[in-house]
Amino acid sequence: MNLIDQLAQAFCCLPGVGPKTAQRMVLYLLERDREGGRHLSAQLALAMEKVGHCRRCRNLTEDETCDVCLAAGRDPGLLCVVESPGDVLAIEHTGHYRGYYFVLMGTLSPIDGIGPGELGIDELVARAADGVGEVILALASTVEGEATMHYIAEALKGRDVSVTRIAQGVPLGGELEFVDGGTLSHALSGRKAIQGD
Amino acid sequence: MNLIDQLAQAFCCLPGVGPKTAQRMVLYLLERDREGGRHLSAQLALAMEKVGHCRRCRNLTEDETCDVCLAAGRDPGLLCVVESPGDVLAIEHTGHYRGYYFVLMGTLSPIDGIGPGELGIDELVARAADGVGEVILALASTVEGEATMHYIAEALKGRDVSVTRIAQGVPLGGELEFVDGGTLSHALSGRKAIQGD
Known part of the structure; x- marks a missing residue:
């Protein structure tokens, strides 16, 4: 050739x-x-x-600690758990999050040999004990994502930290008739009062 | 960064x-x-x-002479002139052409400083005199392509070689109503007898 x-x-x-x-x-x-x-x-x-992994958040970086972890003026009380470095970029791009991240680099998938050890859940639990007030789970609503969020929530149970997950609902600008049934059910059951609360 | x-x-x-x-x-x-x-x-x-250029046909190759020029069993009487290496690959892919190629690596474009010298027209004329019976012009029907084909035809005038160009017409499987007017005019004026010739 x-x-x-x-x-x-x-x-x-x-x-x-x-x-x-x-x-x-x-x-x-x-x-x-x-x-x-x-x-x-x-x-x-x-x-x-x-390029290797940040020793604090496991994100991709050529340094020992990544730019986000080194950035001044971020809120140390917020820790957002994501699946991949692309998710960090997507959230950073919104400009609405000023806390830190923890990048799992995957989701639980026993069949592929990816367990809590590979995702660094122990490091995450240790990190959450270090001045973090809220752990935000920002994983995809797939079977693996849900299982991983459930596992992390269980691992953090009893610790002095609140665990939240990002909202599920209809996307901005999305026509209702084209939204799938599962998403619509979640959007309905997760409805919020806008008046007379 | x-x-x-x-x-x-x-x-x-x-x-x-x-x-x-x-x-x-x-x-x-x-x-x-x-x-x-x-x-x-x-x-x-x-x-x-x-990767440089073949010294015979100017196509891209890492050797002095490219694989096509070195191939045995090709018809030395046929020389197909194309614009770029991608065109050679496209024609080779059809499997219906067994002659040699000459790759211009562009079309005449005085405004970009591309003249006959840059396209190797002199080499092409010399090559055509070397046992070639038919020069097939397979350039795109753009303004630059037409001008280049015209220039090459003029340069080969009076030499003992026939100059042809590939057929213009409706593409295979193309619905007539979606074919542009220029193509349709060419297809009409270039019609061929199928009976009672």
């Missing part, structure tokens, strides 16, 4: 990239942006080598 | 990859496929360094 085909095959490891897209990427870089290709190669090698 | 953001930015040089997709690619590689990321980095560096 020649170098062009080998490179196209290597691109296929990326999510959402099939053989056709990979070929387009390879030809584009070779014909028009070799400098960009070299830069991408160097950055890839560097990141794969240097 | 940290390594994760730098890598995401480097991914944005790829066609069709914006900041969101780039972030997804970076997190995917860091969380689940570091080996794939390292492999991609190595292949990228290698290809950007080693």
